[in-house]
Amino acid sequence: MGLVVHKFGGSSVADTDLIKTAAKRAIETKKGGDNVIVVVSAMGNETDRLYELASQIMKNPPSREVDMLVSTGEQVSIALMSMAIQSFGQDSISFLGGQIGVRTDGYHEKAKIIGIEKEKVEAALAEGKIVVVAGFQGTDKQMNITTLGRGGSDTSAVALAAVFGADVCVINKDVDGVYTADPRIVPDASLLKTISYDEMLELAGMGAGVLHSRAVELAKKHSVPLRVRSSFNEKPGTLVCVEDPNKEQPMARGATFNKKEARVTISGVPDKPGMAATILKHIAERNINVDMIIQNPGHSGLADLTFTVPKSDLHETLGVCREVSGQIGAKDVTSSENIAKLSVIGSGMRAYPGVASRMFTALAKENVNIQNISTSEIKISCIVAEEDCDRSLRAVHHAFELDKVE
């Protein structure tokens, strides 16, 4: 007898009819001979409703009380889910994070799971029950309720799958699986049958929105296969798993973009060791994530340093940069919000020469100006003007024949 973890997101449990549909899927798995743990998010927009109530009380409410508040969303869902399962004659029991010892650190609103106790869940499974667990939450050492941050229910599901040695963690969502690109922008995007953890991480990191990076990282660490599929149909979806080393990989498996970053350039930086480090250290101290760092050696011993930061952090970043550039004698600080980061991702890149040139050729044909470039082992990214983003994505998707990838 195996074990399957079924995770249902907010839109999959948005009303009581959908909860019943989800319950039927869990029961089907159980009848197929596997034990089942169900992890649920809050119903529909319930979490937003709760945050809104808090914001009516005060700006920046104390985070311990925020966690006390928003964790009720999942609690409502597990109770209704367990009722729904029992209404179909299948025994079930619901548990809060704290009740099954989902122990976290004490960082409210962004806690990390430290451990999960096994006794209660194993006992309930042994009694033939479907165990329903509240995602997104745990308790710290003092039994304060903590939450894992937005998207934390995926992380909860993967953590449970890892601890109890599940054969698969099924992420039931409102999409059919992982596509080679956003189908709203690229109509001939294909649904992937499989994708590797690393490829999925690059996609998630780019904000592709299907899975949270933390959940994928955890799945990779513990080799938990993830199946991303739709709650609303019977299609198999996409399996996120270890790459099969014996299978030939396509050059690329996905194309995506990120419009949420801004670009900062510090020009005329004295070209001597430690300058870039000094600048970036000051930014890191503000907890701002820096990406796509490019340094161009300029003339007369001066260099230009370019990087991207989230648009929401641009104002603060510019303040830091102006201060530091004064101290180190740099010439100027400029920025642009009118950018998009376009990326092509694929483990197969390692084996193919000419990946970059294929991308540049595709963009050149579309008369798109490439502003910056960065590459990793399995990803190549270009910065383009924001208004060029969508047609660039379609061009790149076509150039890498992603419509033919499975």
Next chain:
Amino acid sequence: MGLVVHKFGGSSVADTDLIKTAAKRAIETKKGGDNVIVVVSAMGNETDRLYELASQIMKNPPSREVDMLVSTGEQVSIALMSMAIQSFGQDSISFLGGQIGVRTDGYHEKAKIIGIEKEKVEAALAEGKIVVVAGFQGTDKQMNITTLGRGGSDTSAVALAAVFGADVCVINKDVDGVYTADPRIVPDASLLKTISYDEMLELAGMGAGVLHSRAVELAKKHSVPLRVRSSFNEKPGTLVCVEDPNKEQPMARGATFNKKEARVTISGVPDKPGMAATILKHIAERNINVDMIIQNPGHSGLADLTFTVPKSDLHETLGVCREVSGQIGAKDVTSSENIAKLSVIGSGMRAYPGVASRMFTALAKENVNIQNISTSEIKISCIVAEEDCDRSLRAVHHAFELDKVE
């Protein structure tokens, strides 16, 4: 330094503005020099909304899951209340029942409090915090969430007041206090300055709705003074406390009615020992509450047995009665739902003769037919036709000069 428990009911925390108003009242008490524990109910109709969700899933949902579900209502309230208190610069912390060891028995949806641990609350009070506790809930030995049944937040507040030796438990409501009769029916009803536990119990037992019987019983047992007052004004309200034996009591302190009962008569019951006991035993086995039992010895060795039961239990009661009356050879079973039980309550009754005759005279003057009568030490009740109820109440209220009682 004393201790005050402030309990705020659902209509006193129905939205975030009201929560802020309630928070200010708690802070005022704290600034007056007392420690403060706040107990809150769920916001407005939130509990009804949650029960409705459950009923969309199934009829008679499993009660463990019902408790998991409905206990979230109070959890939302405590988080928002603690935020509101902190937003005004006063330190505060919220606790679930389980977090401060409100231990109950395992009877879901109607649990009884067994004990409350003192450490966490005392530590928080010692740190100068206002402690906000979720009413209505606790956990059993296995850490399952339990609820105390409707109105249970009053009971939670009184239990906390008892355990921590509070000077007073303030029940903040949407009414000004306890009246001599329902002011919607008796316009000249007076607001009582004080009422004894026993009088309040008789009123609560009659469904007067201001306080739950269990809460009053617990307050009486531990001599916790209760102050019932409005959240929406500064009036002092009504103090529910031990009767002052040195003070002369008025004959009556309240008049009330109950339209939720039906009357059952079994006629031609063989007039021999044990007949009434047999019938009532069978009804009790169905957990049906029987009240106002009257046996009239009839002629030829046959008696009539009359009693009242809640209207919601009438159908089941009649089934039992018909079965049993066949077995014991009774003649007939009849019932009436068109009744109301009218009661006058007052500890002073003990000292006054002529209480019953005053009531009967008042009703006779109104041409109201009295169908049944029962009396206790501090209460006299008559059954009248439902349509006569309101004017009977006004007549009785006038006859006992309740408009002049304080």
